[in-house]
Amino acid sequence: MKSNFSHAVFTAIITFIVSFPLLGLNLVTGGTSMSIEGAGPTTWMYIGAAVAIVFFFQLFRDQFTGLFRHIPKPSFNTGYQSLEPAKKAKVENWFTFAIILIALVWPFMVSRGSIDLATLVLIYVMLGLGLNIVVGLAGLLDLGYVAFYAVGAYSYALLSLYYDISFWLALPIAGIMAALFGFLLGFPVLRLRGDYLAIVTLGFGEIIRIFLLNATSLTGGPNGIGGIDKPTLFGMEFGRRVKEEGNTLFHEVMGISYDSTYKVIFLYLLALILVVITVFVIRRLVRMPVGRAWEALREDEIACRSLGMNRTVIKLSAFTIGAAFAGFAGCFFAARQGFISPESFTFIESAIILAIVVLGGMGSQMGVILAAIAMTVLPELAREFQEYRMLMFGLMMVLMMVWRPQGLLPSKRPHLELADDK
Amino acid sequence: MLEAFLYFIQQILNGLTIGSTYALIAIGYTMVYGIIGMINFAHGEVYMIGTYVSFVVIAGLTMLGIEYVPIIILAALTIAIIVSSSFGWAIERTAYRPLRGANRLIPLISAIGMSIFLQNFVVNAQGARDVAIPPMISGGWTFGTENFQASLSYMQLIIFIATFICMSALTLFISKSRMGRACRAVAEDIKMANLLGINTNRVISATFVIGASLAAVAGLLLGLYYGVANPHIGFIAGLKAFTAAVLGGIGSIPGAMLGGIILGLTESLTAAYISSEWKDAVSFSLLVLILLFKPTGLLGKQEVEKV
Numbered sequence: 183m184k185s186n187f188s189h190a191v192f193t194a195i196i197t198f199i200v201s202f203p204l205l206g207l208n209l210v211t212g213g214t215s216m217s218i219e220g221a222g223p224t225t226w227m228y229i230g231a232a233v234a235i236v237f238f239f240q241l242f243r244d245q246f247t248g249l250f251r252h253i254p255k256p257s258f259n260t261g262y263q264s265l266e267p268a269k270k271a272k273v274e275n276w277f278t279f280a281i282i283l284i285a286l287v288w289p290f291m292v293s294r295g296s297i298d299l300a301t302l303v304l305i306y307v308m309l310g311l312g313l314n315i316v317v318g319l320a321g322l323l324d325l326g327y328v329a330f331y332a333v334g335a336y337s338y339a340l341l342s343l344y345y346d347i348s349f350w351l352a353l354p355i356a357g358i359m360a361a362l363f364g365f366l367l368g369f370p371v372l373r374l375r376g377d378y379l380a381i382v383t384l385g386f387g388e389i390i391r392i393f394l395l396n397a398t399s400l401t402g403g404p405n406g407i408g409g410i411d412k413p414t415l416f417g418m419e420f421g422r423r424v425k426e427e428g429n430t431l432f433h434e435v436m437g438i439s440y441d442s443t444y445k446v447i448f449l450y451l452l453a454l455i456l457v458v459i460t461v462f463v464i465r466r467l468v469r470m471p472v473g474r475a476w477e478a479l480r481e482d483e484i485a486c487r488s489l490g491m492n493r494t495v496i497k498l499s500a501f502t503i504g505a506a507f508a509g510f511a512g513c514f515f516a517a518r519q520g521f522i523s524p525e526s527f528t529f530i531e532s533a534i535i536l537a538i539v540v541l542g543g544m545g546s547q548m549g550v551i552l553a554a555i556a557m558t559v560l561p562e563l564a565r566e567f568q569e570y571r572m573l574m575f576g577l578m579m580v581l582m583m584v585w586r587p588q589g590l591l592p593s594k595r596p597h598l599e600l601a602d603d604k
Numbered sequence: 605m606l607e608a609f610l611y612f613i614q615q616i617l618n619g620l621t622i623g624s625t626y627a628l629i630a631i632g633y634t635m636v637y638g639i640i641g642m643i644n645f646a647h648g649e650v651y652m653i654g655t656y657v658s659f660v661v662i663a664g665l666t667m668l669g670i671e672y673v674p675i676i677i678l679a680a681l682t683i684a685i686i687v688s689s690s691f692g693w694a695i696e697r698t699a700y701r702p703l704r705g706a707n708r709l710i711p712l713i714s715a716i717g718m719s720i721f722l723q724n725f726v727v728n729a730q731g732a733r734d735v736a737i738p739p740m741i742s743g744g745w746t747f748g749t750e751n752f753q754a755s756l757s758y759m760q761l762i763i764f765i766a767t768f769i770c771m772s773a774l775t776l777f778i779s780k781s782r783m784g785r786a787c788r789a790v791a792e793d794i795k796m797a798n799l800l801g802i803n804t805n806r807v808i809s810a811t812f813v814i815g816a817s818l819a820a821v822a823g824l825l826l827g828l829y830y831g832v833a834n835p836h837i838g839f840i841a842g843l844k845a846f847t848a849a850v851l852g853g854i855g856s857i858p859g860a861m862l863g864g865i866i867l868g869l870t871e872s873l874t875a876a877y878i879s880s881e882w883k884d885a886v887s888f889s890l891l892v893l894i895l896l897f898k899p900t901g902l903l904g905k906q907e908v909e910k911v
Contacts, residue, residue, distance in 0.1 A: 196694055203661075209663055217667050218663045388884065388885075537717075569728060576722070580699045580718055583710050583713055587707075
């Protein structure tokens with residue numbers, strides 16, 4: 183009790199020091215000089231409350247931990263886990279089918295804003311699934327994933343600007359370009375150890391962004407590239423008038439009156455198709471030898487090497503394929519926005535994608551999809567907390583790592599473990 | 605000819621100024637890495653908090669009518685160190701300690717989360733816009749011809765001296781004091797140190813506190829040097845300091861000092877002779893190149909991977 187008391191006093195003092203100078207005193211810049219003013223009484227009250235909570239929590243820490251031990255840890259056991267593998271696969275297939283069906287019908291029933299948001303969610307799903315290959319399956323922490331997204335987006339924007347290449351032709355090119363960048367970056371850096379790799383990829387992401395920002399003659403620098411062509415459907419455009427010679431208009435061909443919602447729905451369905459393809463391809467990849475090798479490498483690199491697996495090839499394939507999906511997503515993003523600038527490809531974007539993977543459970547596709555929905559929709563719902571969005575976001579990443587590092591829906595597979603491991 | 609030389613000298617001086625502050629921040633990365641083998645991604649934010657706290661103190665004391673500059677700066681230094689090291693301690697306690705022994709990537713992700721949290725904590729507390737203080741220390745020596753004059757401002761001199769004092773004190777602390785010896789022992793082998801009765805948790809906390817204090821010193825110095833700050837300065841400064849730590853060999857304290865100076869010089873020379881827009885790209889490329897060709901850095905030790 184006594185040691186608890188001194189510790190409680192200490193932590194309470196630390197809490198006060200940490201919160202008071204920054205929260206309680208605000209810098210006010212006026213003219214040439216600067217002054218400070220105290221924040222309102224509410225803030226002072228919050229600081230006091232925080233100090234008190236920390237103090238009492240630390241004082242009665244033993245009792246609290248005893249209390250918490252009785253609360254069962256959240257488990258997501260719905261009886262599904264205990265099913266036979268064959269039945270499980272069946273359930274999964276039906277489930278996937280139902281989700282795709284709902285996703286197909288859904289845009290025709292809701293408002294335009296919701297479809298737009300859903301399209302954004304699908305972009306993040308694609309990015310999350312792509313990064314999931316690199317981080318979740320192969321265990322390579324990539325903090326510069328947004329660079330490949332940028333490469334994809336700029337590939338389409340530049341091709342469309344300079345060579346007038348259509349979306350459908352640019353889509354594979356953007357994927358290949360991003361994959362090429364992934365390959366070029368991956369080739370030298372993949373012999374680095376985990377955390378070094380993270381920092382190098384972060385540096386690479388920044389280099390790409392700085393390049394896009396400064397190569398003004400090519401990319402328009404901070405002004406970005408605007409007026410990027412929207413995708414067409416078999417030569418049918420979704421605008422009110424034909425932009426490009428030889429194209430027809432969707433509503434004219436169909437014989438219906440013009441409605442701007444068609445374009446939004448079309449973009450949504452396009453994103454949905456891309457996501458379904460992504461999910462399918464990755465599901466197949468994971469079951470292929472290369473996918474098995476990724477996971478083996480993540481679990482134990484040294485063991486893999488002793489078994490004669492070529493780690494460079496394995497890592498490189500993960501990196502390249504992951505980058506290719508970012509390229510597709512980037513190409514679609516550019517086509518949807520019609521305008522891109524380096525602003526969209528900052529580190530925070532990488533962090534958001536990483537958070538999606540981490541929150542969903544590394545390696546789990548379903549988890550990543552759910553997390554992408556949560557990460558995109560929740561901030562929209564909580565608009566009044568907009569200013570606290572990133573604060574909560576950072577806090578969530580920390581808490582998630584402390585509380586459930588395996589994510590919400592970790593991918594499970596049958597495994598054996600030595601009993602006397604610990 | 606003389607002008608070109610003076611211009612060069614000026615760039616060297618500027619580079620050394622920035623480089624010594626990078627070195628101060630880099631110490632925090634390198635010590636933490638040396639002891640628990642993790643990249644404390646939130647360290648750059650501690651530096652940013654140091655700058656903010658010293659601005660608050662400077663503004664507060666100026667409001668109270670105290671005008672004697674050394675007192676203001678000493679007070680700002682003391683309080684910035686206290687607050688920053690509290691942050692360092694609290695970060696380790698809440699975000700890293702529960703994760704000790706987990707997979708390497710898990711604390712790193714937690715650190716990224718912490719970094720985002722702290723950045724937005726300051727955004728919410730103090731606003732996202734730039735804050736500026738009036739110059740406190742002006743003047744300096746100039747030398748050169750009529751066409752071009754190189755200058756060494758008093759502020760730059762103070763940065764050199766402060767960095768030198770901090771580095772000497774740290775070196776003495778690490779090599780002579782009891783805690784310093786414990787730090788070295790823990791860096792060598794944490795399990796063995798624990799067996800020998802060293803309180804490793806305390807040593808790790810101390811490492812964070814020392815790193816954060818040095819970051820606070822750098823925060824005050826750079827805050828005075830530039831006169832402006834915003835909540836986002838920590839990210840790029842942290843990345844640069846990490847580059848410096850890697851350049852010198854992560855885990856090695858003299859390496860961090862050397863790395864900081866080299867990085868500062870590279871940056872100011874790039875800005876002067878190539879283009880200031882590309883200086884960040886050049887320093888990140890430097891990071892990539894070093895990790896490729898000499899992952900152990902200039903003064904680092906080869907790390908053997910154990911099963």
